[in-house]
Amino acid sequence: MGKHGQYQGAGSSARSAKSIGATAAALIVVPGARHPHNPRMNFCSHCGSDRIALRVPDGDNMPRYTCDACRAIHYQNPKVVVGCLPEWDGQVLLCRRAIEPRHGLWTLPAGFLENGESVVAGARRETDEEAGARVEIGELYTLISLAQIGQVFMMFRARLTDIDFAPGPESLDVRLFREEEIPWEELAFRTVARTLRTYFLDRKQGRFPLRVSVLERKPVHR
Numbered sequence: 293m294g295k296h297g298q299y300q301g302a303g304s305s306a307r308s309a310k311s312i313g314a315t316a317a318a319l320i321v322v323p324g325a326r327h328p329h330n331p332r333m334n335f336c337s338h339c340g341s342d343r344i345a346l347r348v349p350d351g352d353n354m355p356r357y358t359c360d361a362c363r364a365i366h367y368q369n370p371k372v373v374v375g376c377l378p379e380w381d382g383q384v385l386l387c388r389r390a391i392e393p394r395h396g397l398w399t400l401p402a403g404f405l406e407n408g409e410s411v412v413a414g415a416r417r418e419t420d421e422e423a424g425a426r427v428e429i430g431e432l433y434t435l436i437s438l439a440q441i442g443q444v445f446m447m448f449r450a451r452l453t454d455i456d457f458a459p460g461p462e463s464l465d466v467r468l469f470r471e472e473e474i475p476w477e478e479l480a481f482r483t484v485a486r487t488l489r490t491y492f493l494d495r496k497q498g499r500f501p502l503r504v505s506v507l508e509r510k511p512v513h514r
């Protein structure tokens with residue numbers, strides 16, 4: 293998992309801001325309002341103004357942060373997390389996190405996709421950075437929507453090309469686990485737990501269809 297952590301931060305300006313134009317009419321204008329899903333924006337990244345309001349631009353149907361000074365619309369869209377499940381001789385490779393969040397817990401190598409990077413290249417890069425491991429990336433295996441935090445998680449199956457791996461700066465340890473050795477109580481993320489659980493079930497059937505699912509935010513118990 294990348295430096296930012298899978299459950300930290302959400303949303304991005306995937307489409308860069310565009311002008312709303314002189315004729316655009318807003319259905320609602322709520323200065324200082326907080327978007328229900330997007331990270332709060334306090335300053336315009338185009339002109340630096342703090343005259344940011346939440347409004348539905350003309351021709352749109354979703355509230356967007358817009359700037360009353362330069363009229364930019366700031367679109368925020370989900371981030372993509374890419375990673376893989378590296379296999380070697382019936383074992384899978386896990387990394388023990390050296391960074392927050394979830395310091396000390398185990399994860400599959402994964403992290404935020406970079407602009408200009410393919411999902412396969414991103415999965416390979418994260419595996420190299422976190423585990424010092426070389427992999428042949430195979431089929432896409434789990435695709436998990438974390439809609440409430442604005443993330444899409446894509447995990448590929450992969451084959452280690454050698455076992456000359458070593459922890460990178462973001463990992464305390466990297467090792468291979470047989471199914472009975474998986475530290476289920478010490479996994480860093482529910483996406484990782486779901487991917488591993490599904491993998492061992494599918495492996496018994498000898499087939500690995502693409503698994504598309506949704507993870508809701510955990511209910512808060514008071």
Ligand code: ZN
Pocket residue numbers: 336337338339340341359360361362363364
């Ligand atoms: Zn502006």
